[in-house]
Amino acid sequence: MKNQVIYRIEVRAKPGFNDARCAAVAADVRTLGLSAPVAVEIADLYFLSGALSEDDVARVARRLLCDPVTQTFALGASPQPAGAHSVEVVLRPGVTDAVADELVRAAHALGARGVERAATGIRYTLRGALDTEQVARIVRRLLANEVIQVFTIDEPVTPHLDYAAEDNPRIEIIPIRDADDDALVKLSRERRLALNLEEMRAIRHYFAEIGRDPTDAELETLAQTWSEHCVHKTFKARVQVVGEGSSFADAKPATVIDGLLKTYIKRATDEIAAPWVKSAFVDNAGVIAFDDEFDLAFKAETHNHPSAVEPFGGANTGVGGVIRDIIAVSARPIANTDVLCFGPQDWPFEALPEGVLHPRRVRSGVIAGIEDYGNKMGIPTVSGAIVYDAGYIANPLVYCGCVGIAPANAHPRAPQVGDRIVVLGGRTGRDGLRGATFSSAALTRETGDVAGSSVQIGNPIVEKNLLEVVMAARDAKLYHAITDCGAGGLSSAVGEMGAALGAQVQLERVPLKYAGLAPWEIWLSEAQERMVLAVPPHNLAALQAICDRFDCEMSDIGTFTGDGWLRVSYRDLRVCDLDMRFLHDGLPRRTLRAVVDGRRGQAEEETARQKDQRLSRLMGLSPGQVLAKMLAHPNVASKEDVIRLYDHEVQGGTVIKPLVGVGNHGPSDAVVIKPQGTRGLRGFALACGINPSIGKRDPYAMAVSVADEAVRNLVCVGADPARIALLDNFCWGDPEDPETLGALVEACRGCYDAALRYRAPFISGKDSLNNTYLDGRGHRVSIPGTLLISAIGIVDDVTRCITMDLKRTGSRVYLLGETRDEMAGSLFDEVVGAVSAHAPTLPEHASALYAALHRAILAGLVRAAHDCSEGGMAVALAEMARAGRIGIRLTSLGHAEPWVALFSESNGRIVVEVAPEHAPAFEALLHGLPWAMIGVTTELPGVWLPDGTPLLDG
């Protein structure tokens, strides 16, 4: 295999034909601020090895690689261009290259059976007055990511096609029984186990008891199973809470919280006890009833650290991972959601911490990763948000959500003794080793270098095949249990599924991408697109037949034993031999300390002088000017350019689209989906709420605000407020820091209060902690504590839904809800530089108000409804008017102070358009609730204040 010939093929556009990628790269290069203009040409590179003739290579190139109308190809490397630089980029060995895999398959189909391996690459020719240092800068900032790629400048690149390696049955024994505390801490750090001393001691104690030292695989299995990512130890920990200024020594026992999850999140669900909740916090996703025939599953995950290091791959596998969570409850994915938090796009390169990718690159890579996976899987990406804040520069947030549908109660969840442990889907490689511990540790300057193997690249087509296999196997009732291989790989999947029974696994049966993996690497690998099933032996043949049809690999790697032990072998070697009880119950419970700022949320009354000072910042600004600044703010400005990159129409069920209105570009409050294959006109609505700005001022206020936002968004399109379920996704800083944890406690308390107020139970959630970053000077930077609430609601009849765009002239415009001076953390504060006193609160009447609005929508009384969120009523009115291309003449503002009326972000408020003939009936429904008639719609576009001055020009 050594020194074998590698054939190289270059494919480029014929003269006169444009490769649209060139202009895009050139535009990105311009943003780097180089003095001279740079022109870019691109060629695709393909490499083949094996027993091939030149004729074979030419045939493959002509038939497979080159489009005869627009492209030409050349064999071998083209000469260095005069007066220009060339840059060539290929993937590192072991990084998933789906195109190369297909190329080998297709070459065989074409008769070139000698092709053994293939690789792909890309060649850029940069023309312009550039020195080598500038070229290197362009490459590092734009063209290559050294985590997954290698590049050359001005010379041909050679890919690694020769990665044959020897079998590697190496098992290391780690002497832990003799280790003292210092050695334990050092062991945890050096092996990146992310376990604290107490946890390491528990492990030492266990092995001392059984009288031997652990293998590498056992230690890694424990670290993965006990990681924050897998076991959520912070949310399960006891939390000692004190008010700011007091000491923990004074704290009374009464202030101990017996687990945040149990005390706030699950408790809300238990107290609401909604009969339509089928599964909450038990399975990979929450499950609610859709109708008599079907259930809906909903789950959201984060993939922050991988996306910081390799944005495309990180987001790509984030989407793939949450889709597998849905498949893991035996449901077919029917909608994706994505909520993204990035640093400001115009952030200067000089001000970036070392080792951090620019926010523009993070954004474009993340969006491309989501686009790639969702579109290729054929799942509509319909709902989401994008938030920009300097707090996310080093640590972006990527929330990926997925909804699935399954026949009611079709999900089996009880493995039996004797069931075979079957792995379906992709092969196992070194990808993503230690992902769970990686996500549970802080990002450091070196993270990009050392975490390379933690980054995975997805292959959505493999997952699509896997999905079809699982759906067919579910309908044929071929398995007793199913779970996905996520963080921790097989160790987590088998360890969890066999927790009650025990399992025996033979690792040599796991199909590998390439040889040379040590047993612990096979056991811990986070290679994507794999599921683990418990299959009765008599069903194996039927499952194999389904797999064959869908080109999906299947391997039987062991059995569920019933002895309560997790035994893993590699041939005759013992890799792991652990008591399941210790693995799952041996983790010492943590006790954490939290400081809660008692002044938060109940700020002192602002004096008249302070108020004057706050509003004096507005001197010289008209309301129209403030609104214009808001509409241009990246958090409010249209996201149409991103939304259109996602297929939101596939599966044909998108009844209310993410973009609505006359020109199809108004921002919808929520989307409504009528799932394919269901009866009648029932559907469901999806929306979310996120607002880190309020969180910086008051985490409790953030929680109630985003919960209210998610719920009121659903109500605005016509979802039934009595049938709404929620997901909580916390992204937070270091929980060992008492103030950070105190803010988390407050946010959880807000979740509980809001859920009970709306009778909207949480059905699933996830926390991503340790979103901190050590910068070059060793300062720890923490993200703004960020809570995403995703909401799903049932719509009985999708044809009664409404949208936010104004429909007709001569309508009445109402404001529902109560406006107060609640502007702390508001967009108003940000654009005018003010610091307001009060954050938004949980609105008292909102529940009744939403029920009344729902009745009005069902009765056909409402033409349009739009919620007031960032930027308050002013932004809501502007968006409604623009989307409907008609105007609003305000007759009243609904509050005595114009600035408050227009820009306060009080919760529970909705602007509604009602036909004049329906006004009496509409008002009757609102009897006893806070509402105001604030204006009428006009033919003249724009929004006009009661005094006749323009708020928004037409």
Next chain:
Amino acid sequence: MLHYPAVNARPRILILYASGTNRDRDAAAACELAGGAPEIVHVNQLRAGERCWSDYQMLVLPGGFSYGDALGAGRLVALDLNVYFADEVRAFVESGKPVLGICNGFQALVKAGILPGCETGDAAQCATLARNARGHFECRWVTLIPNPESPCLFTRGLSEPIYCPVAHGEGNFIPRDEAMLMALRARNQIALTYGRQGSVLRREEELAVEAQPSLLGSWSSVGYPDNPNGSVADIAGICNAQGNVLGLMPHPENHIYPWQHPRWTRGEGGGLGLALFQAAIRALACGV
């Protein structure tokens, strides 16, 4: 009221599934609603002989990302068609049975040389669907103007434009050369063109567009975003000379119910893509 054939007379429709196909169920729903009996059939089932091409009266190549769009959209399904099923597909096409390629299916038909179909008759690719002029995937609704002179059996008798979404990154139709374009026009193989949003049938205006001197010049008379991908001459759909094979980039199968229209809450409607499927099934009922 249109009378569908009795249930047992519903024509059998083969919805071809390859690894990565994803609008198969959407296409099946449209076929079903239009009065057909669709069956989603995996390429592997045909290769294994579990299903037989000749048992079906109509073929749909649905949208998706077959084989992950590796080596260019549709390229590897085209390879399947030419390597494994060359005879069966030729027989299907030549028998005059309706064949519909949507999005990825259109890309496959073009790259397999089945569309637009060269005069020499060999299965050589003589047009392409290149990357969108804007360089990226895009999902938006477009208006499709049918050509009343076209022999295409799917657009026969269409009285209004079709309104439906596109969702692709490689939909920029480019014929091999100018002569090819002239031939497509002359034989009325350009069955569907992108029109301005809200446009009514305006074939005369379309015909008035003069031939441009170069393929690289702007052939679009409606411009972006009405022509979402930069296709030459605003071409959205092409049929073969016989008229029984149609390929188009947009997704008529995603507008078969009024509530799929993006502005139904504004009282707007019409332009159902279902009409294409109904026309084909009507043609079958009349015995193509």
